[in-house]
Amino acid sequence: MKQAKVKVGNVGRPAGRGSEKVRADLIRAARDHFLKRDFKAVSLREIASSAGVNGAMVNYYFGGKQGLYMAMVDELFESLEIKMGELSDSPEFTVADFSRSYSLLLAENPWWPNFVTREILFGEGETKEEILQRFGKLIAPRLLQAINQEIADGNYRQDLNPELTILSLMGMTIFPFMAKPIIERIFGMSIDKNAVNKLSAHNIDLFMNGVVARHQDPARTGEGEYAS
Amino acid sequence: MKQAKVKVGNVGRPAGRGSEKVRADLIRAARDHFLKRDFKAVSLREIASSAGVNGAMVNYYFGGKQGLYMAMVDELFESLEIKMGELSDSPEFTVADFSRSYSLLLAENPWWPNFVTREILFGEGETKEEILQRFGKLIAPRLLQAINQEIADGNYRQDLNPELTILSLMGMTIFPFMAKPIIERIFGMSIDKNAVNKLSAHNIDLFMNGVVARHQDPARTGEGEYAS
DNA sequence: AATTTAATTAAACGATTAATTAATTAATCT
DNA sequence: AGATTAATTAATTAATCGTTTAATTAAATT
CATH class of the missing domain: 1.10.10.60 (Homeodomain-like)
Incomplete structure (x- = not known):
């Protein structure tokens, strides 16, 4: 049965x-x-x-x-490549634009620098190579072009080394998000949306003008509305 | 038998x-x-x-x-704490000193940022807590004091936020070592002893003066001998 | 309606891991 | 000299991992 x-x-x-x-x-x-x-x-x-x-x-x-x-990596990069494209593909993309838009992108995708850091620092073989490739194409070329333009236009000092300048700007922009746990612990400073705006404005200001006191205050760059 | x-x-x-x-x-x-x-x-x-x-x-x-x-962690930190102490415990420790000496420290101990990064970003539990503690005491307090001093002395702009300024400086200084593989790949730039000196000089200059062209060139800070 | 294909779980496999134990040898102590 | 302790390897153990296979069910096709 x-x-x-x-x-x-x-x-x-x-x-x-x-x-x-x-x-x-x-x-x-x-x-x-x-x-x-x-x-x-x-x-x-x-x-x-x-x-x-x-x-x-x-x-x-x-x-x-x-x-x-x-x-998973594929999906992550696709979504980011789309967003970065939207942010930086306009022809009048400036360096200050980068700092602002990339800071926002980072604030919305806090996993991003951690992920890239780990993969590139500690990854191996194919995965690392692919991520290096895609990350490299994502940001550096756009920034390099923008900086060279500013120098050519006479807005930035002629004696600047463009590559080193990119490195400094990227460091200022990205590092706080990488070091988030340290910062929150040591400075008691949380990196929320408000702090991101302040930080971004501070970075642009510092990048433009430096920290040295100038008593006649020449040629400020009109970023004043963001000043902390 | x-x-x-x-x-x-x-x-x-x-x-x-x-x-x-x-x-x-x-x-x-x-x-x-x-x-x-x-x-x-x-x-x-x-x-x-x-x-x-x-x-x-x-x-x-x-x-x-x-x-x-x-x-192993204990040994690492002990050796670094000794070196950092030597570098920064003098009473006239300046911000520019930090950039120079820390860059050299990083060049001699290239594993250092990778290690701290991984531990703090991806570590868990006790280990992470201890490393946070020790790292926090190692650098940030010395830098904060130095920057406040410069502001109080009138060397730096009065409107600077000291914490954000430290963040920017640390980012400029540390990031290139964290991102070493990216940089070597994308910019074809190797981070050897020579490059470290150039980078450090560039960072100090940028931190002090910013990138904006100033046609009357006021109050440069005497770091010119390092300029790239 | 019968058969084939697609999608899923459970179970088992082989490899590898950190840790433990037992055996072994040299140094030290009495 | 004999006993004890320290330092080392080999062998074993128990857990966990990624993968594979077999069984099972529903959907799709004939």
Whole structure:
């Protein structure tokens, strides 16, 4: 006599129309974990559990842990490349624009510098190479062009080394977000939206004028409305 | 009849006077590995093999992997605290001194920003807390005092926010070392001793005077001998 | 309606890990 | 000289990892 069929666990193809839900859930869960902890330190079972599916799904959809990681990286960069494009593709993109818009971008995506830092500093092989490539194309060329333009226009000093100047500007802009935990701890200063605006304005002002007191105050650059 | 005793492998206490060699070798090997790769990504066997001893020695001397790691951290900070003390404990320590001396310190200890970055950004628990504490006491207080002094002396603009100014200076100074691989790749610029001097001079100049062209060139600060 | 394909879980596999234990040898103490 | 202690390796253990396979269920196709 035929046994009555009873479902054993949640095994088997689920009911409902096919969707990309599991795939998307896995990428989201992967992002949640990978942006906080190291690749090796995150287990497949953790990710799968966060996504509410079985670990074998990672293999099914992405071919393995590495595949899932790369798929996540792809998504991250695509969304950022779109935003950076919107922010900086206008022809009259200035250096000050960079500081302002990039600060906002960082405030909205606080995981971004951590992620790039870890990947480039501690990553290995293919992943590191790809991220270096994409990150390199994302910002540096736009900035270099903008600075050369300012020098050519006579707005910036002629004796500036453009590459070193970019480095300084990027450092001023990005470092506070990388060092967020330090800053919050040591200065008791939280990096919220308000602080980001202040910091960005401060950076532009410092970058333009420096810290030295000038008693006749010549040729200020009209960023005064942002001054802290 | 008694068997003739033959040595089996290298088992047993080694000949020679007792020394701290194994302990020191383990810490050195641990540093070589841990500064390049994540805690989880480094195995005890790797470290022990580098040190030329059996993995069980880590347990014997340090009580485990974590113990070895903390012993290594302790050594690192002690050596750095001594150096930073030498560099900045003089009473006439200026902000420009900081940039120069810290750049040199970074050039001589290239692992330092990577290590602090990783620990503070991605570390957890005790280790992170201790490193935050020690790092916080190491630099920020000295710099804050120096900047307040410059403002009080009228050398720096009165409208500067000291905390934000420190952040900018630290960013300019430290970021290039953190982002070394990016920079070398994107700008084709290697960060050797010569480049460090140039960069440090550039940073001081930019920090002091800013980038804006000033046609009457007032009150330059005498850092000209370093200009690139 | 029967068959094939797609999507899912559970279970097991083989590799690797940190840690523990047992065996072994030299140094030191009595 | 004999006993004890210190230092070391080899072998074992228990946990965890990424991956693979088999079983199961629903959807799609014939």
